[in-house]
Amino acid sequence: MIHRPRRLRATPAMRALARETGYRPGNLILPMFVREGITEPAPIQSMPGVVQHTMDSLVDAAREAVAAGVGGLMIFGVPEQRDAVGSAGTDPNGILNRAIARLRAEIGDSAVIIADLCLDEFTDHGHCGVLDDHGRVDNDATLEIYQEMAVRQAEAGAHMLGLSGMMDGQVAACRAALDTAGHTDVAILAYSAKYASAFYGPFREAVDSQLSGDRRTYQMDVANRREGVREAELDIAEGADVVMVKPASSYLDVLADVCAISPVPVAAYQVSGEYSMVEAAAERGWIDRDRVIDEMVTGIARAGATMICTYWAAELAHKAAHAAG
Ligand code: PBG
Numbered sequence: 001m002i003h004r005p006r007r008l009r010a011t012p013a014m015r016a017l018a019r020e021t022g023y024r025p026g027n028l029i030l031p032m033f034v035r036e037g038i039t040e041p042a043p044i045q046s047m048p049g050v051v052q053h054t055m056d057s058l059v060d061a062a063r064e065a066v067a068a069g070v071g072g073l074m075i076f077g078v079p080e081q082r083d084a085v086g087s088a089g090t091d092p093n094g095i096l097n098r099a100i101a102r103l104r105a106e107i108g109d110s111a112v113i114i115a116d117l118c119l120d121e122f123t124d125h126g127h128c129g130v131l132d133d134h135g136r137v138d139n140d141a142t143l144e145i146y147q148e149m150a151v152r153q154a155e156a157g158a159h160m161l162g163l164s165g166m167m168d169g170q171v172a173a174c175r176a177a178l179d180t181a182g183h184t185d186v187a188i189l190a191y192s193a194k195y196a197s198a199f200y201g202p203f204r205e206a207v208d209s210q211l212s213g214d215r216r217t218y219q220m221d222v223a224n225r226r227e228g229v230r231e232a233e234l235d236i237a238e239g240a241d242v243v244m245v246k247p248a249s250s251y252l253d254v255l256a257d258v259c260a261i262s263p264v265p266v267a268a269y270q271v272s273g274e275y276s277m278v279e280a281a282a283e284r285g286w287i288d289r290d291r292v293i294d295e296m297v298t299g300i301a302r303a304g305a306t307m308i309c310t311y312w313a314a315e316l317a318h319k320a321a322h323a324a325g
Contacts, residue, residue: 023301025069025317029114029267029309033206034058035078036095046202047272048279050311052078058099059106061314068317072112074162074309075099078207079122085130086122090148094122097156104157114189115158117149117174118165126211128165128218137218139167146170147177154183160241164191166218171238189267190240193228193254195220199247199273206272228254229261236264242307247271249296252303259304267307268300275311 008018035042035052042052053061062073077096079088088094100115107113119142120128129142146165153161161178163170171190178186196219204211220227228251232243243262245255246269259266274296282289293312300308310316 021298021302023297023308023316025313025320026071027301027307028070028313028317029072029074029112029307030065030070030313031074031076031269031309031311032058032061033076033078034095034099035208036080044202044206046205047276047311048283050206050275052206055099055102059102062103062107062111065314065317066107066111068314068321070111070313070317072114072160072307072309073103074114074116075103076116076207077121082122082124082210084124085145086119089119089122090145090152092152092155096121097152100153100156100158109159112159113157114160114162115153115156117146117153117161117163119145119149120165120209120211121207124210126209128215129167137167139169139218142167143169143173147173150174150177150186151181151183154178154181154186158186160187160189162189162191162244164194166191166194166215166220169238171235171240175239187241188239189242189244190235190238191246191269192232192235192240192243193220193245193251193258195222195247195251197222197247197250197271197273199250199271202272202276222250225254225257229257232258232262232266236262240264242267244269244307244309245305246309247274248300248305248308249274252299255300255303255305265306266304267309268303268305269309270296270300270311272311 008014033052038054041054041057044050079095103113118128120126127137129137132138150161171188196216235243242265244267245251245258248268248270255268278292281287
């Protein structure tokens with residue numbers, strides 16, 4: 001026998017030497033929720049270990065994540081008041097903008113502060129955009145609000161904006177608004193291939209979503225692979241600094257396709273349902289939690305993602321720091 005691939009698997013050192021991919025804490029992004037009007041962090045039932053933060057606990061958790069080496073913090077706001085046009089999202093005193101400003105003041109440039117730019121947390125109907133007279137999500141009217149949100153989030157101190165609404169033309173619209181307002185250095189992370197996924201289930205509890213129905217008129221059909229590449233190409237042409245595929249594990253083909261064509265870094269978002277399924281199975285003793293988490297995140301990195309958005313970011317960074325000694 002000439003070929004014995006097992007030779008390179010014989011010892012831990014041999015396997016370490018032959019290891020092709022992996023993830024570094026600096027490439028991990030931690031999604032975090034901050035809720036207006038609470039005085040204690042509120043656990044999210046369907047996401048054991050994840051909470052809705054108060055402003056103060058957000059800062060503490062952010063500091064801890066940054067100390068462990070997490071590269072980015074993705075912030076979602078949960079407002080007390082909602083309306084049809086999501087006014088709390090454009091209000092400089094809205095919960096998300098206040099949290100961004102506070103975080104920037106506290107942690108400075110030690111991690112990339114990413115503001116979620118979408119209306120769903122702020123609208124009383126729960127859609128990612130405003131509705132027209134027929135109750136349909138109005139793409140172009142929504143873009144105008146996104147532009148205002150973008151400028152407010154940049155003024156608050158966000159380093160990067162996470163455009164998660166899946167409106168056509170959102171990257172170009174926000175880029176133009178940012179540049180006109182002088183925020184040429186604020187980066188755009190585009191949720192380019194964002195699928196209409198059932199894996200977002202627990203997130204709806206996390207942001208107290210008011211949505212009834214679904215987002216199928218703007219988020220992508222789960223069966224479409226080619227379209228994921230098209231969406232990424234459009235966002236790159238519109239000036240996206242980073243393109244993202246979401247969810248992650250069930251879309252590794254799309255992720256690999258986008259990685260193959262993208263001249264800009266590619267991110268993947270391991271979403272709430274991916275997190276909760278692992279935690280739930282682990283709680284029952286059905287899987288080896290830590291190994292499953294590592295395997296899933298490694299799989300996302302192996303498919304080509306440079307940045308990985310995961311609710312385990314701080315934990316994984318802590319472990320990596322520990323392993324490095
Ligand atoms: C909406 C948004 C969603 C998530 C991130 N941003 C939910 C949705 O599109 O319905 C989901 C994230 C997760 O499930 O972890 N702006």
